[in-house]
Amino acid sequence: MSKLLQFGRRILFYVRVMSGYEERKIRNFRHQLENHLQQAQARKAALNKVPEQIILSEVRRMVQDMQALNKQLEQAEANIEEYFKPLDKEAEAVMKMQLEGEERNSNMMIEALQLHATMKQARTEKITKMQQIDQSKINPEEAEILTKLISGDEKSLKDMMESLQQELVLEKANNAGDGGRVHEVDSSHANSK
Structure with a gap:
């Protein structure tokens, strides 16, 4: 019986081969394998592209974050400038006042130095006049009066x-x-x- 079964199987196989059933089955299997292989390659390519896409999306997100941060910084700078405008004006006014005070002080010092120089010159003139009076032969009382007039x-x-x-x-x-x-x-x- 086993021989009969084996023979029956062989005849069925020949019939299938002759009818083209086996060929279609093989082609179908081959086609399924090719489809499976193409899908695997597509998944592999997609997986290869995923890191690139992840990196690109991460880069885009970082660029957007940086642009938002730049806008925030520009707004903060504008707010800071607005806040410090009155302080800058006050600082400028203080600087002007200090410069004017320094100019006044320097002018006063120059005037004081000029006054000191004129006083020194007057003293030297008095001393020279007193020496001339001492050297001249005039009345001692007149010399005393002139000395007192000169010395002030x-x-x-x-x-x-x-x-x-x-x-x-x-x-x-x-x-x-x-x-x-x-x-x-x-x-x-x-x-x-």
Whole structure:
């Protein structure tokens, strides 16, 4: 029976081969294998493209994030500039005030130096005049008066003027011979002080 089964199988096989069934089955299987192979290659190509697409999408996302960040930074800079505009104006005003103050100080120092120079020159002139007076042969009282005039000692100059006025009054009184009038002149002179 096994031989009969084997023989039956062989005859069926020959019939299938002769009818083209086996050939179609083989072609169909081959076609399925080719389709499967093409799908596998397409999946492989897609998988190869996936990292590129992931990288490209990541790069696009990063570029968009950077552009958004740049916009935020520009807005922040504009806000900061707006915030500091009044401070810049105040700083400019303070700088102007400082410069004006420095100019005033420098002008005052220049004036002080000029005044000091003129005073020094006047002192040297006084000293030279005093030396000339000392060297000249004039009356000692006149030399004293001139020295006091040149040196500018106001208190001693006033005292000297008062003593000269008193001497003049006394001389006039002596010349007139009236002692009472001298007292009146002295008291009037004292009142004028």
